[in-house]
Amino acid sequence: MTVKERVRIGGRSARIQSAVHDAVRKLGALSTRNQITVPQIAAEAGVTPSTIYRRWGDLSALLADVAVARLRPIADPDDTGAVESDLRAFIEQYAEEMSSPVGQALMRDVLSALKEGLPSACAGFTCDHLTTLNARAKARGETPFDIDEVIDHVVAPIIYRALFSEQIPTPDYCNRLIDRIYPPARKRRTAV
Amino acid sequence: MTVKERVRIGGRSARIQSAVHDAVRKLGALSTRNQITVPQIAAEAGVTPSTIYRRWGDLSALLADVAVARLRPIADPDDTGAVESDLRAFIEQYAEEMSSPVGQALMRDVLSALKEGLPSACAGFTCDHLTTLNARAKARGETPFDIDEVIDHVVAPIIYRALFSEQIPTPDYCNRLIDRIYPPARKRRTAV
DNA sequence: AGCTTAATGCAAATATTTTGCGTTAAGAAT
DNA sequence: ATTCTTAACGCAAAATATTTGCATTAAGCT
Structure with a gap:
């Protein structure tokens, strides 16, 4: 050895x-x-x-190294008082960052480097944030959300559109995605 | 001019x-x-x-050019007799191809080239196939599915996992995604 | 068949990448 | 604090990749 x-x-x-x-x-x-x-x-x-x-x-390994460093979070998501609004606030900011020219370039840098584990490490940052939101929810006595469901049906559509679509994900679009996790029926009632 | x-x-x-x-x-x-x-x-x-x-x-433009050529479809999806089974068959094959090492490499080539429009052109190939399945459904008198919903909640999770996860999307996983479009209540009945 | 000119080949120039070897300094041991 | 080992870095040369000027080939129109 x-x-x-x-x-x-x-x-x-x-x-x-x-x-x-x-x-x-x-x-x-x-x-x-x-x-x-x-x-x-x-x-x-x-x-x-x-x-x-x-x-x-090589250059692509360096660009990926820098991209990972920039994508690595430096703070927990904002605490807005409730898990639903925590998630909505987090996702709106996440979508804005990832669909910006800088965010898109960083994702491309990570994917372009032939280094196994980098893309999944970056996806792990997102997953960690969702885990943090859920830990807060539990601490407040709230019901946590299904992390896999948020990744498949909120994060994935946002990242897919940021990378593959000419239309960037809007705040409205993001909130409509989250409406599948938190249907807005109660919102209608309070609006009356 | x-x-x-x-x-x-x-x-x-x-x-x-x-x-x-x-x-x-x-x-x-x-x-x-x-x-x-x-x-x-x-x-x-x-x-x-x-x-x-x-x-x-440059090399990355060439790799992207070849990737687009390889991703461009050469035939319509299989006709299985009904829109639901058409979609399931198409998505299962799509997931297998896109999450294979070759499929992943082609997506990276497309994303790596600094040529606007390439990734969205490739996404357009997928959208075209879904449009084809819906045209068949209408021809059969069936109800077509919501293409945007399939892109956001079936295609996007598959591609996200193919690019960012160390676990590739399985046929089971794909079918569970499609179950959101076609809930399997009727299947339970026939299973009895 | 002839003409125009886009595409390609060739070779030279320029830039990038790789590599051998000497120098610097990080960090462990005393 | 000093000494020692050796990882990381600088330098320069060699190898390879990329760019560019100009001649040649041949695509396609008349």
């Missing part, structure tokens, strides 16, 4: 990682994906191109 | 297109996407690399 060598994560390695990621974000905002090259990123980050090739392998 | 120059589509142009597409398919079967290069494809097709760069622009 081979012993795993020690990977160095401090000092210079960390600085280079951060500089390269910042360079990718900056150049990504200024040009399209097929205009970005490793030598450009290296110059912007202040490293030599072979450093990038050695550490990441 | 500029006059569009005549594009030549016969003879040598057609042969080169066919040879290059065949070369991409052949090399795509033998290696992973990041191992394929334009010079390799050119050698396999018997053309010079600059021909490929001039005609397609």
Whole structure:
């Protein structure tokens, strides 16, 4: 059994990682994906191109690494007081982000890299958020929603349209999807 | 107003297109996407690399061009005698194809190319098939299904899982999705 | 059959990627 | 705090990919 060598994560390695990621974000905002090259990123980050090739392998692996970092959540979804409104607020923001040009580009970067597990890791971020909303619901004594049902019938249609449709998912569209989980009959009653 | 120059589509142009597409398919079967290069494809097709760069622009545009050609349907879905079984048969085959390694690779090729309209064109192929099934239903005097509902709640979950999940959509899973369109109450009756 | 010109081949130039080897510094051990 | 091992990085050269100018081939119209 081979012993795993020690990977160095401090000092210079960390600085280079951060500089390269910042360079990718900056150049990504200024040009399209097929205009970005490793030598450009290296110059912007202040490293030599072979450093990038050695550490990441190729451009698509680097773009995916940065995309995963950007897609990884940094905070829990907003707490709106009830699980239904939590879900509606979360999904509306999620749809806005994922269907924006930046969101679409990040999803493409993740899917384009030939690295098994990346797309499912990103899907896991979404699943984690839904789990957080359900944990709150339970803490409030509310009935949690079916996470698989939300993924199949709310998240999947939104992502499918963000990637494959020329019409981006609107807030109305998202709320209509969620109406299948929370039918709006009570809303009609309170509207009278 | 500029006059569009005549594009030549016969003879040598057609042969080169066919040879290059065949070369991409052949090399795509033998290696992973990041191992394929334009010079390799050119050698396999018997053309010079600059021909490929001039005609397609870059490797990802070529891969997308070939992916679209492969995703474009060549026949109508099977006619099983009733719209529900037509849909079930179509979706089962669609899920099998799209979640296979080849299907996943083709979707990634289409999404990776920075060419607006390609992903939605491919989604259009699916929509066309659903329209065909509904035209048959109407011809039989049956009630057609809601195409948008099938796209959002059957197609989208399948494609989402094919791209983002480590578990591929199974026939059971697909049929459970379709059960939302055609609830299986009558099946329970005949099972007794 | 002749003509115009789009597409292609060829080769050179430019850019990117890969690789060997020396240098720097991360991090463990003392 | 110092020393030691060695992972990560820089540099430069080599290999490969991509781009471009120009000549040749042949598609398609008259």
